[in-house]
Every structure is written in structure tokens, then in C-alpha cells.
Amino acid sequence: xxxxxxxLPILAPMLMAVMMLLPPLQNTIYRQRIASFFTMLVMLGxxxxxxxxxxxxxxxxxLGGWQPPFGIVLVADRLASMMVLLTTVLGCGALLYASAxxxxxxxxxxxxxxxxxxxxxxxxxxxxIFNLFVFFEILLIASYALLIHGGGKQKTLASVHxxxxxxxxxSFFLFALGILYGTLGTLNIADMADAASRLEAQxxxxxxxxxxxxxxxxxxxxxxxxxxxxxxxxYSSASAPVAALFAIMTKVxxxxxxxxxxxxxGEEAGLLANTALPWIWPMAILTLIIGTxxxxxxxxxxxxxxxxxxxxxxxxxxxxxxxxxxxxxAALYYMLHTTLVSGALFLLADMIGKQRGKAADRFVxxxxxxxxxxxxxxxFLAALAVIGMPPMSxxxxxxxxxxxxxxxxxxxWIWSVILISSLAAIIALSRAGTNLFWNLCxxxxxxxxxxxxxxxxVVLLLACSPLLVIFGAQVTEFTDTxxxxxxxxxxxxxxxxxxxxxx
Amino acid sequence: xxxxxxxxxxxxxxxxxxxxxxxxxxxVVMGMTxxxxxxxxFLFASGRLTINGPAILGFSVNYADPLPQxxxxxxxxxxxxxxAFVVILAMRARADLGDxxxxxxxxxSSETPKNQS
Numbered sequence: 001x002x003x004x005x006x007x008l009p010i011l012a013p014m015l016m017a018v019m020m021l022l023p024p025l026q027n028t029i030y031r032q033r034i035a036s037f038f039t040m041l042v043m044l045g046x047x048x049x050x051x052x053x054x055x056x057x058x059x060x061x062x063l064g065g066w067q068p069p070f071g072i073v074l075v076a077d078r079l080a081s082m083m084v085l086l087t088t089v090l091g092c093g094a095l096l097y098a099s100a101x102x103x104x105x106x107x108x109x110x111x112x113x114x115x116x117x118x119x120x121x122x123x124x125x126x127x128x129i130f131n132l133f134v135f136f137e138i139l140l141i142a143s144y145a146l147l148i149h150g151g152g153k154q155k156t157l158a159s160v161h162x163x164x165x166x167x168x169x170x171s172f173f174l175f176a177l178g179i180l181y182g183t184l185g186t187l188n189i190a191d192m193a194d195a196a197s198r199l200e201a202q203x204x205x206x207x208x209x210x211x212x213x214x215x216x217x218x219x220x221x222x223x224x225x226x227x228x229x230x231x232x233x234x235y236s237s238a239s240a241p242v243a244a245l246f247a248i249m250t251k252v253x254x255x256x257x258x259x260x261x262x263x264x265x266g267e268e269a270g271l272l273a274n275t276a277l278p279w280i281w282p283m284a285i286l287t288l289i290i291g292t293x294x295x296x297x298x299x300x301x302x303x304x305x306x307x308x309x310x311x312x313x314x315x316x317x318x319x320x321x322x323x324x325x326x327x328x329x330a331a332l333y334y335m336l337h338t339t340l341v342s343g344a345l346f347l348l349a350d351m352i353g354k355q356r357g358k359a360a361d362r363f364v365x366x367x368x369x370x371x372x373x374x375x376x377x378x379x380f381l382a383a384l385a386v387i388g389m390p391p392m393s394x395x396x397x398x399x400x401x402x403x404x405x406x407x408x409x410x411x412x413w414i415w416s417v418i419l420i421s422s423l424a425a426i427i428a429l430s431r432a433g434t435n436l437f438w439n440l441c442x443x444x445x446x447x448x449x450x451x452x453x454x455x456x457x458v459v460l461l462l463a464c465s466p467l468l469v470i471f472g473a474q475v476t477e478f479t480d481t482x483x484x485x486x487x488x489x490x491x492x493x494x495x496x497x498x499x500x501x502x503x
Numbered sequence: 504x505x506x507x508x509x510x511x512x513x514x515x516x517x518x519x520x521x522x523x524x525x526x527x528x529x530x531v532v533m534g535m536t537x538x539x540x541x542x543x544x545f546l547f548a549s550g551r552l553t554i555n556g557p558a559i560l561g562f563s564v565n566y567a568d569p570l571p572q573x574x575x576x577x578x579x580x581x582x583x584x585x586x587a588f589v590v591i592l593a594m595r596a597r598a599d600l601g602d603x604x605x606x607x608x609x610x611x612s613s614e615t616p617k618n619q620s
Contacts, residue, residue, distance in 0.1 A: 070570075130574060130577070134577065134581070137581050137585070141584065141585065141588065144588060144592070148592070148595075151599075152599075153599055153600060153607070156592075156595055156596050156599040156600060157596070157600060157606070157607045159592055159596075160528065160592060160593070160596045160605055161605070163588070163589055163592055164523070164531055164535070164589070164605065167535050167585055167589060168523055168535065168538065170581075170582075170585065171519075171535070171538040171539060171541075171542045174542040174545070174546055174578055175542055175545060177546070177549075177574070178542070178545045178546045178548070178549035178571075179549070181549045181550070181570070181571065181574075182548075182549040182550075182551075187570075
């Protein structure tokens with residue numbers, strides 16, 4: 001059982017999702033909810049076990065026992081296991097929230113949700129770049145269906161854009177893979193890192209095209225400028241639990257950029273060394289600036305949160321391009337924080353919006369909400385965390401990124417854009433809070449108060465923020481080791497594959 | 504053969520990209536289909552073009568690379584599923600939004616057809 005641990009985060013949601021399409025679970029939302037929770041608990045256990053085993057030694061698992069690099073491998077190092085755990089925790093929150101009623105607006109919410117988790121986990125765990133493409137498609141097709149789940153004009157319109165863009169993105173992904181296979185002769189990521197350092201000069205130009213095409217694809221997923229236009233509309237029109245889960249989708253793109261452009265085609269890639277870096281650098285700064293402007297101009301809390309996601313994308317990529325990879329550990333810590341907190345904010349925006357009736361979450365005068373004290377406190381805490389104020393994890397994450405940038409050549413840029421975006425976040429979020437909770441007219445609305453499940457979901461996600469601070473020493477130590485391991489471990493992984501320490 | 508092959512892929516890609524940039528959903532879907540054809544051909548060529556080269560050992564002296572063939576199969580299946588989805592989505596958008604423009608309505612109101620549904 002233990003040697004198959006690596007594949008379980010993919011298998012568990014897949015099997016349960018398939019079972020949900022069959023009679024005992026089909027068409028009964030209560031049974032599906034219980035089955036989903038059960039799966040999430042199992043996955044939580046698996047993810048924690050995976051973290052424990054992978055921090056001792058990186059796990060390499062050859063699917064079907066085929067000898068890598070010809071067969072497909074799954075690689076669970078510290079980073080991959082951390083991302084699996086993050087996905088699972090976020091998934092728990094989103095699922096709890098959805099079970100309060102959002103999952104009943106259309107058919108098949110739970111199977112789709114689990115398929116989406118399967119795709120995300122697979123994308124984090126895979127050690128083969130074509131397999132990465134396949135898992136991208138799995139998570140995308142599940143996300144297409146989840147995005148339009150519940151129906152409505154806004155969702156359909158956002159879906160058309162999102163689906164078209166991503167289909168074109170998938171085509172480019174395949175073009176890039178074709179070029180890379182043609183020049184490097186392998187699709188196994190660890191093997192590619194090795195082959196890249198031995199590439200001949202005549203093939204280098206072609207291979208560079210492939211690497212930059214890959215950046216285009218991952219940039220589209222990560223919402224890197226100028227490929228970010230889909231993000232605000234998609235995230236703000238999706239239903240709340242789906243938007244919360246989507247908070248990890250941009251991180252899948254960032255994770256792939258870290259792995260492929262930061263490491264495989266990073267410092268040690270011979271002729272291809274740091275191909276993408278001169279592009280990521282200005283794009284990340286521009287993403288931050290556009291996100292900041294969008295923040296100030298947002299007309300509703302959901303749009304504002306979507307812009308906060310954009311800012312986090314810019315921050316993460318900026319932290320990555322700090323020379324020598326010293327910002328990566330901080331970036332991983334910040335990634336944990338920003339994913340969970342923006343997920344919580346999407347859920348909060350929906351709760352507040354539902355209680356305000358017709359005005360929804362737009363910043364206009366509206367009737368007072370049912371639970372101003374409770375939601376106000378939660379919003380205040382979430383805002384503190386996302387801005388990066390001291391008692392919460394955002395502060396620690398941002399300070400670590402700024403510290404890593406201290407003394408490097410790009411310090412002026414990194415410090416100024418990150419600090420200005422934080423200031424803009426303070427202004428935008430105080431305006432949002434003032435408008436939503438204090439700009440009132442008329443009597444108390446007769447909307448229903450938020451259910452217990454919804455509140456528990458938000459509290460669960462928000463509670464991770466102070467926990468990340470309390471256990472800060474352990475978490476930062478883990479992320480630092482994960483970053484170092486990611487940067488230097490590909491030769492070891494390749495050696496493990498060749499030695500056949502698999503199965 | 505290489506030149507002809509490359510020309511085919513190039514023309515398909517050009518047409519595909521041109522069509523995906525059009526304003527109405529039907530040309531967009533057509534464009535994506537063409538792009539996926541182009542990509543399948545391109546992937547196939549990434550293992551180099553060989554004539555009379557089987558992919559199984561023991562049949563010939565020169566072999567074709569079997570991996571791109573496997574990749575193309577996967578890409579065809581996925582591309583087919585995605586095209587089916589986008590066709591359905593385009594029809595749904597036409598029904599929901601009352602227009603087949605990708606933005607839900609044409610930018611110039613004089614172009615908008617009378618809403619008959």
C-alpha cells in the first residue's frame with residue numbers, strides 16, 4: 001500500500017467520482033455530499049502521509065512499471081506533496097461551502113468537483129511533461145463544466161471566453177511539446193533537464209521557441225500579463241465554491257513555470273539557460289501594476305478579489321525571478337497563504353452578496369445584512385491577511401519576499417511595486433468594507449442568514465492564515481527545503497529513475 | 504516531402520489562427536478544429552518523417568519513432584472531446600445570449616440581427 005501512496009491522490013477522487021455516476025449515489029445529493037466528504041477526509045490523510053514520506057525521501061513512482069524515461073513517472077518531492085495538501089485543504093473548504101446548497105443548482109457538481117481535484121493533483125505530481133498536458137486537460141474540462149454549473153447569462157458568456165482561450169492554449173501546448181520532443185528527444189521532466197544541458201547549438205533556436213511557447217501556455221493559465229483578461233470575468237461570474245477552488249488554478253500555471261522555466265530551463269540548462277527569465281521579469285511587474293489599478297477600479301467584491309488573485313500572481317513570479325532562486329522559499333510560503341485566503345474571500349463575497357439582496361456584492365448603498373457582526377469580523381480578518389498586516393500570514397510572506405530581494409539588482413522594482421500594491425489593497429479593501437457594511441439604506445433585508453456550513457468553510461480557510469504564522473518556523477523551513485530541493489534535485493531524480501527504485 | 508508537410512501544417516495553423524480571431528462562434532470553432540488538425544500533424548512530424556519505417560522491432564532496418572504516434576492518438580482523443588464541448592457551449596451561448604457573437608452581442612448595434620427567438 002505504502003509504495004503506491006504517490007498515485008493515490010489521483011486515484012481516490014477519480015474512483016469516487018466514477019462511483020457517484022452509478023446507482024447507489026447517483027441522483028441523491030445527500031449521499032453524494034457524504035461520499036464527497038469521506039473522499040476529502042481520505043485525501044487529507046493521504047496528503048499528510050505523502051508530506052511525511054516525501055520529506056524523508058523523494059518518491060518516484062513508475063506507472064504500470066514501465067521503465068522511465070520511456071514510461072510515465074509520478075514524482076512526489078516536497079513541493080509536489082505540499083501543493084497536493086494545499087489543494088486538498090482548499091477543496092475541503094469549497095466543498096463544505098457548496099454543500100450548503102450551491103451544489104444543488106445543477107447536476108453532477110460533486111463528480112465534477114472530484115474530477116477537478118484529480119486533474120489538479122495529477123498536474124502537481126506528474127514527472128512527465130506530456131502527462132502534464134493530459135492532467136491540464138482533465139482539470140480544464142472539469143473546470144469548464146463547473147464554471148457553467150448552475151447556468152445563467154453571465155456564466156455562459158464567461159465560459160465561451162474561458163473555453164476558447166484555453167483550447168487555443170492547449171494547441172500551443174502541443175506545439176511546444178512537439179518542438180521540445182523533436183529537439184531534446186525526451187518528455188520526462190528530469191530527463192529533459194539533463195538533455196537541455198547537452199543540447200547542440202544548431203537545435204538551440206528551435207528549442208528556445210518551444211520553451212517560450214510553453215511560457216505562453218503556462219502564462220495563460222497563471223494569468224500573466226498580457227494573458228490575464230479572462231481572469232476577472234471568469235472568477236467573478238463563477239459560483240462561489242467554484243471560484244474558491246479556481247484560486248488554485250492560477251497556481252497550477254505558476255507551479256509549472258517554477259518547475260519548467262525556473263529549474264529545467266533554468267541556470268544549468270546550457271544553451272537554453274534562463275530563456276524565459278527576461279520575459280517573466282517585466283511581465284510580472286506589469287501584472288502587479290495592472291492588478292493594482294484593477295483593485296482600485298473594482299465595482300464589486302468578487303471583481304476585487306479576482307484582482308487580488310492577479311496581484312498574487314505578479315508577486316509570486318517576481319519572487320521567482322530574484323537571482324539565484326533565493327526568493328523561491330518565500331514564494332512557496334506566500335503561495336500557501338494567498339491561495340487559502342483568496343479562496344476564503346471568494347466565499348465571503350458570496351455570503352455578503354446573498355444577504356444584501358438585489359445589490360449583491362456591488363459597492364452601492366443597500367439594505368443592511370442579516371449577520372453584520374459575524375461577516376464583518378470575518379471580512380476584516382480576511383482583509384488583514386490579504387493586505388499583509390502583522391498578525392496574519394500575508395505579512396510574513398511579503399516580508400520574506402522583500403527580504404530575499406534585499407540587495408539584489410531588481411530590489412527597487414520589487415520593493416516599490418509590492419509595497420504600492422499593498423497600499424492599494426488597504427485603500428480598496430477599506431472602501432469595500434465601508435461600502436458593504438456601513439453604506440446602508442432602508443430596513444434590514446429579509447434574506448436568509450448564512451448557514452452553519454458556509455461559516456465553517458470560511459472559518460476553516462481563514463484559520464489557516466494564523467496557523468501559518470504560529471507554525472511559521474516549521475512551515476518556512478519546509479518551504480525553503482522544498483525550494484532548494486526543486487532547484488537541485490533533478491540529477492538525483494534521474495539517478496533514481498535509472499536505478500529503478502520504483503514500484 | 505518535408506517541404507510539402509511543413510507547408511500543410513503552416514497553412515492549417517494560419518487558417519486556424521485567423522478563424523479563431525473572428526467574431527462569431529462558428530468560425531471560432533472551425534478555427535480551433537483546424538488548429539487541432541495542424542497540431543496533430545505537427546506532433547506526428549516531431550519524431551522525424553520516415554517512409555516504410557514500422558514502429559515495431561524486427562520488421563525493417565529503419566524504424567519510425569513510436570512515441571509521437573502515441574502522443575498523436577492522445578491528442579486526437581482529447582481534441583475531439585474538447586471540440587464536442589465547445590460546439591455544445593457555442594449552441595448554448597447562442598440560445599442564452601440570443602446572438603452568436605463571442606461577446607454575446609456584436610460591437611456595432613447595426614450589425615446585430617433582429618432577435619427572433
